[in-house]
């Protein structure tokens with residue numbers, strides 16, 4: 001990719017300009033979970049569409065109707081297109097322009113909606129890394145190509161949503177509907193909305209765990225009871241629920257539901273060798289955990305536990321006493337919440353059946369007169385792409401060119417449900433190409449994107465498109 | 475007690491006047507748990523003191539200082555005295571003039587702070603039965619004696635507090651301090667702040683369970699975690715806590731902590747015969763429970779479970795996810811709350827030791843790297859008085875005279891901590907003499923006191939004092 005030197009030079013020359021663009025975007029407090037900020041979210045969508053148009057791209061603001069259960073308009077999805085050259089490949093990119101809530105009083109060192117450039121290069125502000133920086137990276141790449149007089153190597157389709165931090169309401173339907181329409185030309189998909197595993201080595205992400213979320217309702221009495229009056233003479237829903245929840249997983253993370261382990265894909269010999277080379281240390285993990293309470297002492301078992309093994313977490317109980325203090329209530333109806341992170345080759349339906357059967361069997365053994373109902377609340381599948389696809393190869397070459405080393409090929413323990421949706425809607429390979437690093441604090445106070453990651457990351461996105469154009473379609 | 479006929483006649487003649495007095499008291503929304511209502515609570519204390527003075531009694535408003543942790547003045551305790559005749563016995567009575575919160579919008583059929591007289595005789599309003607009706611009963615008794623020209627049979631000491639529904643802040647200290655001062659002359663104590671076991675037969679109450687409240691803190695991670703990122707690789711405090719809580723009690727109410735059962739007083743042959751005659755049916759219990767989920771099918775086992783057996787209830791968990799919806803958090807620190815209702819001959823210290831040891835042993839078996847801390851939050855002892863004391867005998871005779879039948883001698887499953895305090899402060903026998911019935915709904919919407927219970931109850935309080943004066947001091 002010979003034109004890259006010119007492109008990189010232009011990106012460096014425009015560094016301050018690109019930081020100003022990020023400053024403008026951060027200044028719009030597009031908090032999707034806060035109804036009173038909805039006009040700001042919409043304003044942010046319009047800002048993006050205007051910027052795209054100024055760069056000569058087509059941009060449509062697609063309305064999604066009302067937010068279910070409210071009178072609020074959903075923020076529009078920005079559908080953009082740059083280039084219609086039939087001789088070029090077409091890459092579909094996704095990002096989101098809404099952000100997590102933030103208040104200075106949460107403990108921020110700086111105003112969250114004023115981008116602050118620190119001496120050490122940190123660009124601090126809400127949305128800097130999640131996900132305004134990466135979204136603007138695509139716009140920066142277009143602009144730098146134009147200024148440097150370098151032909152843009154691909155046609156770019158863009159899908160930027162404004163509800164990612166609040167459930168992506170309406171997006172799945174839109175993506176499925178546009179799969180063979182607006183997104184029809186896409187040869188591959190690239191999503192930049194995750195992070196490096198650490199702070200040193202870049203990575204490409206090809207797998208995510210799924211998540212099945214469950215509720216266990218136990219009820220009996222007609223209303224909350226006084227434990228003095230009824231303690232010892234009535235079956236208490238909390239007693240039953242806590243027993244049921246205690247049958248699900250051991251303190252060492254072993255899932256006790258029969259049939260789950262049998263569904264998990266066996267570890268192959270090839271896979272065994274994948275983990276040791278990954279840039280990841282237990283020290284960094286202990287730091288992000290804030291304690292040394294990891295189950296495993298070694299990196300390989302820990303990465304496998306996060307990436308390719310299922311896990312079960314108990315989240316809490318609805319309906320019980322939860323406040324500080326000492327209330328002597330017997331709750332009449334309690335709902336236990338837990339979820340299972342799923343991996344290949346677990347099937348959603350099969351897993352649900354096993355979980356419900358386990359709970360029904362366990363409840364029978366309690367001999368309680370209370371009533372138990374267990375059910376899945378929502379289920380999202382795991383996702384694993386082929387990292388040998390030209391889409392990944394192009395990104396790997398771009399990474400090596402920009403950062404000077406091969407990226408790690410990683411998976412993640414969490415889920416980004418829209419990844420599978422794009423894969424299903426387009427039938428094409430999906431790549432997760434992160435810009436920021438593990439210490440950016442996406443959903444925390446003092447969220448930041450390092451200037452280096454923003455500027456080199458902008459180079460990376462452009463370089464990726466150049467290698468995409470060159471890569472043989474295998 | 476020959477003067478009782480005249481007294482009863484006068485009470486009947488004053489029925490409307492007494493209902494008006496209750497109407498005035500209910501109209502003062504003396505909600506002690508609501509800071510904004512504090513002036514109303516204070517106003518209610520002044521109202522009582524004024525009424526007592528009008529009746530020729532002495533009344534002092536004893537200030538208790540600030541409510542701990544706030545800038546609010548505690549409501550004053552009304553200390554009253556009626557009569558200083560050295561040849562008469564002295565009875566100390568206790569009641570409270572504050573009430574539970576109430577809003578029409580909670581589901582009340584009538585305005586909670588307007589006494590409504592229903593056709594069927596129900597006097598509806600917040601505080602009608604808990605505890606303004608019984609408190610005014612003593613004032614009514616004084617007034618009726620005066621109007622009928624009948625000599626008041628005893629000296630009456632009164633202690634009416636305004637913080638009962640909000641922790642009785644400061645009362646214990648005052649009672650202990652006045653035990654040998656203001657309360658020094660008391661020959662016995664009578665508290666009217668509980669209820670008949672059912673709706674038909676009156677009762678006298680001679681026992682209460684105690685309550686030891688415990689917290690189990692489990693912590694590990696430095697902050698709440700994302701279950702996608704950390705699920706399966708970190709020890710989760712919720713998993714440990716739920717396991718610990720599941721070791722405490724069976725779904726059938728059996729306490730699994732070693733050494734608790736051994737502390738419980740054995741059932742005597744005499745006691746065996748006590749339960750069958752009690753006016754109590756499983757049908758009524760199922761009604762008040764709102765379901766048929768009782769552990770036992772028969773009355774005797776059920777009453778024993780409530781009155782003389784310990785019980786353990788799990789109340790909830792602080793720090794976990796408790797809201798509706800589906801949040802995939804791994805809580806970093808969770809605090810389980812449970813309590814044990816205690817009975818003779820359980821000792822507070824011994825019980826605490828057994829509970830903490832049980833939890834520490836159980837935690838060790840979990841093999842978790844998290845940290846566990848278990849401790850008692852507050853402990854209040856059980857109380858059992860001798861129902862063969864002249865104080866109870868006088869009340870039983872009064873009940874037979876007013877209601878036409880012997881009362882049941884009952885215990886209760888709940889605790890009224892001030893009962894033991896009065897016993898310890900005065901060294902005298904304490905009697906619980908209820909005015910209202912089991913369906914009054916003391917802390918619920920549509921609280922009521924039946925007119926019959928209010929008027930006959932006023933007769934009962936007066937008659938009790940007459941029999942007290944006659945009863946041989948055995």
Ligand SMILES: [Zn+2]
Nearest residue numbers: 130131164193
């Ligand atoms: Zn994001």
Ligand SMILES: [Zn+2]
Nearest residue numbers: 130165442443
């Ligand atoms: Zn995010």
Ligand SMILES: [Zn+2]
Nearest residue numbers: 604605638667
């Ligand atoms: Zn009360």
Ligand SMILES: [Zn+2]
Nearest residue numbers: 604639916917
């Ligand atoms: Zn009460």
